Amino acid sequence: MDHGKNDMEILEATDDAYGGVIVDVRKKMDPPTFVAVLRASISRWRQQGKRGVWLKLPIELSSVVDSAVKEGFWYHHAEATYLMMVYWIPETTPHTFPPNASHRVGVGAFVINQKGQILVVQENGGMFAGTGIWKMPTGVVEQGEDICAAAVREVQEETGIDTKFVELLTFRQSHKSFFGKSDLFFVCMLRPLSFTIKKQDCEIKEAQWMGMEEYASQPFVQEREIFNSVAKICLARKENAYSGFSALLNTSGFSNKKCYLYCSSTYTPS
Structure with missing residues (x-):
């Protein structure tokens, strides 16, 4: 004071x-x-x-x-x-306060091994609990955490598999989600560095390696357009018929803090 x-x-x-x-x-x-x-x-x-x-x-x-x-x-x-x-304070002009954060950011991990199998889990809680549906490991990006790092962390926490980020394959935006906020969800391709699953018991009921075609043929995936579209993109990437976005380490314009710029994986900076 x-x-x-x-x-x-x-x-x-x-x-x-x-x-x-x-x-x-x-x-x-x-x-x-x-x-x-x-x-x-x-x-x-x-x-x-x-x-x-x-x-x-x-x-x-x-x-x-x-x-x-x-x-x-x-x-x-x-x-x-x-x-x-x-x-x-001004009584004659409307306020210009910026709105609070409007989005929550989530990640999904497409982890594929040398046999062409992908890493999938069944969850103990949430909307998928008790459904028998196999899904990719997913989670929420923490404050101050990069998207590519969040995907690696979530996979390690849920399955015990160590991975390396390869590409950002696709993302979707939806609205009126968590407490009315909008939602951004990024699907990342990761390369496994280990293969023995040690699942997280509190959140994950089961975890396994599964054939990509078997995953994509699940009725839940087939009947829901967004899940089907993501599965098709992942399948196309498995067959090298699609390329995503690489993470290039940069510095921001004002603060010189390190940040990642996601751009076409075919681009090579000069």
Whole structure:
């Protein structure tokens, strides 16, 4: 906290890139004290011509959430340890806060061995539990994790098979999925580096190597267009009649952080 005129306590804030402020509340306060400090802070920011206010409240300060709502803040997003709330100071213009993340990202792994067999699993839970359907290992990409790395990790966790990323074969986008979010699902081709299956007992009922044609002929796959289309793409790749996207390690434009650019596997950078 800092102090202004009349020794008024103000929330510490850093400027964002769009004329607003970011407040990371660390000091514990009871609701009445929090409201007084928040009102004084907003008054100061209004005088300074600030626009949006990002208010990050740790879970330890959950008792002041209702107070923030009553002062005009609304939810933007939440994580395990904090809630992010926002407030728009200008009264004559609509807010320009970007929406929260709109998509969840998932991966499926097409792992094919030298015999032309693919790695498949039956799950203990979820929509496939108890159906007898064999499917590719799948999972959700974790925060800060690359798609190619997520596919390798999921296969190792579910089946104990070590793999190496080869190509991104295809992806699909769907909507109104997990809690109303849109969903991106990437099918990756992996090359096995080991072959002895050691399944994850808590999530996986069975795991095995299966002929590609046997997998694709399952009634569930045949009767559902998206599963059938993916199976056809995988089969075409097995027969070298299709090529996907390789992962090229690059640096991002602004932060110089490492990232992967997925492009045609036939492209060779000069």
